[in-house]
Amino acid sequence: MAAGPGPGPGLGGLGGVAPMGGLGGLGNPGAASGPLGGFLPDASAQPSFKKLPSDPATLHQAFHYADIAAYLLQAPQPKSIEECRELCSQNSTCAAWEVCAPLGDGCDGCYLISRAPRRWDQREHWHAEVLPGREELGWSSNETGVANLTAASCREFLLQANGADQSVPFHEPAIMQKYSACxxxxxxxERPKELDVLGQHWPTFLISNFWEPPVLLPKEVEQEMLASSPRAPRSPTPQAQAMLEAMQRPGVTEQLHGTIGSGTWEEHRRSKARAPHAFVLPFYDTNIGHWMKQHGSMNPLQSYEMQSLLQAGDTVVDVGANLGCYTLPFAERVGPAGKVIAVEPFRWLRQIVAANVAINGLSNVWLPPVGLGAGRSSFEARAPQFRFFSSPGGMKLNQQQQDMKPEEVMQMYDWDMPPERISVVTLDELLGLVPGAGTELLGLPPVDGIRLIKIDVEGMEKEVIAGARQAVQIFKPIIWSENVAYFSSKGQDVSFLQLMDELEYTCAGAQNAPNDIICTDRQGRGHQIQ
Structure with missing residues (x-):
C-alpha cells in the first residue's frame, strides 16, 4: 500500500506530517499489475510480481491504506481469501475486501471496506478486490465516507484510531469525518445500562448508558409544571446575555470543523432530545450512590423541580454537592453560558463530582476546594468511609461524632486514614463580594447574578447563609435548603427561618422534598417563583 496524502489545506495545526502508508507500519508496495475492478493502478507502481495463469486475479493486489482506513466495516480478522470474499459478498454495505499476508507485524488478515477504492497497488501474496457491481458503493450516496456506518463498526474504528501513530493515516478529512460521525x-x-466495578485503593462503580429516567428535565414534565404554575420569561444577566449572543456567532471550533467537513458536537447535541449519562460512584455507598445507580439522582422529582426554576445562562451555587447528582442536571440546564459553582469540602467526594462532571462532558462547573460557613476557618476532619458500607451523604464537617453511636461513627468515617485539612470560607468571600485573601487563587469565574442557591450541609445551613449575606442582598437568589431541624422538631426549631426573616425572605415547604424549604425575597425583589 502506498503512502496516503498529507493533511488538506488549513489543517497544518492538525498533524502537519503526512502519515506513512502501509498497514500497521508495513513498507511501501512493489509494482502494479493488471487493473483491479476497472480502477487505475498507482502511478508510482513498479514491475509486476510473477503470476501464473491458474492464479486468481486478486493475487498480489492491495489497496492504499489511506484509501480504506476510514471505511473499514469491522476490525480485521484472520480469515482465508474465500472466507473474506464471502463475508463481503453477504454484506450489502461491503464494496471491497482485502486479505494481507503473512499475518503479524500489523497485518491482521481480512479487511472489509464500505467504499470502493479508486486506486490500487501490488503486494506479494496479498489479495484485494472491488466486488463487481459495487464500484460506486460509498461514493454516490455519501462522498464523506460516513454512509453505512454501524455502532458496532464505529466502536472498533474508534478503539483503533490513533492520531499519534504516524505509521497509519489519521489527519485526513475523510478519516476525521468518520471519527466525528462515529x-x-x-x-x-440506546443500549442497556451497564455496570462495571473498578478501583485500586477503594472500589468504585462505573454506570454507563444511563437513559431512564432522564437526568435532564423532560420537556413534557416541564410543560405540566408550567401549566399548573405559569412563569413569566426572564431576561438573562448582562454577562449571560453576552455569552449567549457570542455562542450564536460562528466560532473558532466551527471553523475548525468546517476545514474537514464535520459538524460540531453542539450541533449534534441540539438535534437530539435525549442523551446518555454515566456516573462514577463509591461501591460501598448505600444511600445516594444506590439511588443514582437506579434513578440517576437522589430524588428525580426534586431535581426536576429545581431545574424548572432555571434557564440558559443562569448561575447556580450547589452547596453540599456530594456525588454531583444535582450538580450535573444544573449544569446541563443552564447550558455553556451558565455557571454552576459546586461546593464539596471533602476531597474524595469532590473528586467524584469532578469525575462525573468530566465523564458527562460538562464545561461550566467550578469546584473550589473549600467548605462554606459563617466565617473563615481551617481544621482537620475525618474523610468519608469508602471502603466499607456507609452513607457519605450524611458527612458532617464539624462535630462529626455528635449524636451518633460508636458503631455508626466507625462506619461513617475512615479511621484508617489520617484526617484531612478542611478550609472553610464564606460564600461572600468565595464570590469576591467582601475582601478575602487567597480566594482569588481558586479560579472562579466572575458572577453578576445568582438564580439559585441549593444547600444540603447536614445542619450547617444557618452558617452558610450567615456567610452569604452580601450575596443574598445583592443578587436576591432563590434559596432551596434542607432544614431537617425544623421538620424533625415538628416546627419547633425555627432558627433557620428566623435568619431568613432577618434577610427579608419568606419560606415554604418544597413539593417534592419533605425536609426542604424554598425561600424568596418577601418584597418580590430579585428572583421569584410564580
Whole structure:
C-alpha cells in the first residue's frame, strides 16, 4: 500500500506530517499489475510480481491504506481469501475486501471496506478486490465516507484510531469525518445500562448508558409544571446575555470543523432530545450512590423541580454537592453560558463530582476546594468511609461524632486514614463580594447574578447563609435548603427561618422534598417563583 496524502489545506495545526502508508507500519508496495475492478493502478507502481495463469486475479493486489482506513466495516480478522470474499459478498454495505499476508507485524488478515477504492497497488501474496457491481458503493450516496456506518463498526474504528501513530493515516478529512460521525453514532445508540466495578485503593462503580429516567428535565414534565404554575420569561444577566449572543456567532471550533467537513458536537447535541449519562460512584455507598445507580439522582422529582426554576445562562451555587447528582442536571440546564459553582469540602467526594462532571462532558462547573460557613476557618476532619458500607451523604464537617453511636461513627468515617485539612470560607468571600485573601487563587469565574442557591450541609445551613449575606442582598437568589431541624422538631426549631426573616425572605415547604424549604425575597425583589 502506498503512502496516503498529507493533511488538506488549513489543517497544518492538525498533524502537519503526512502519515506513512502501509498497514500497521508495513513498507511501501512493489509494482502494479493488471487493473483491479476497472480502477487505475498507482502511478508510482513498479514491475509486476510473477503470476501464473491458474492464479486468481486478486493475487498480489492491495489497496492504499489511506484509501480504506476510514471505511473499514469491522476490525480485521484472520480469515482465508474465500472466507473474506464471502463475508463481503453477504454484506450489502461491503464494496471491497482485502486479505494481507503473512499475518503479524500489523497485518491482521481480512479487511472489509464500505467504499470502493479508486486506486490500487501490488503486494506479494496479498489479495484485494472491488466486488463487481459495487464500484460506486460509498461514493454516490455519501462522498464523506460516513454512509453505512454501524455502532458496532464505529466502536472498533474508534478503539483503533490513533492520531499519534504516524505509521497509519489519521489527519485526513475523510478519516476525521468518520471519527466525528462515529462518535455521534455511538453516543446516540440506546443500549442497556451497564455496570462495571473498578478501583485500586477503594472500589468504585462505573454506570454507563444511563437513559431512564432522564437526568435532564423532560420537556413534557416541564410543560405540566408550567401549566399548573405559569412563569413569566426572564431576561438573562448582562454577562449571560453576552455569552449567549457570542455562542450564536460562528466560532473558532466551527471553523475548525468546517476545514474537514464535520459538524460540531453542539450541533449534534441540539438535534437530539435525549442523551446518555454515566456516573462514577463509591461501591460501598448505600444511600445516594444506590439511588443514582437506579434513578440517576437522589430524588428525580426534586431535581426536576429545581431545574424548572432555571434557564440558559443562569448561575447556580450547589452547596453540599456530594456525588454531583444535582450538580450535573444544573449544569446541563443552564447550558455553556451558565455557571454552576459546586461546593464539596471533602476531597474524595469532590473528586467524584469532578469525575462525573468530566465523564458527562460538562464545561461550566467550578469546584473550589473549600467548605462554606459563617466565617473563615481551617481544621482537620475525618474523610468519608469508602471502603466499607456507609452513607457519605450524611458527612458532617464539624462535630462529626455528635449524636451518633460508636458503631455508626466507625462506619461513617475512615479511621484508617489520617484526617484531612478542611478550609472553610464564606460564600461572600468565595464570590469576591467582601475582601478575602487567597480566594482569588481558586479560579472562579466572575458572577453578576445568582438564580439559585441549593444547600444540603447536614445542619450547617444557618452558617452558610450567615456567610452569604452580601450575596443574598445583592443578587436576591432563590434559596432551596434542607432544614431537617425544623421538620424533625415538628416546627419547633425555627432558627433557620428566623435568619431568613432577618434577610427579608419568606419560606415554604418544597413539593417534592419533605425536609426542604424554598425561600424568596418577601418584597418580590430579585428572583421569584410564580
Amino acid at each position: 462518535g455521534s453514532l455511538v453516543w446516540e445508540e
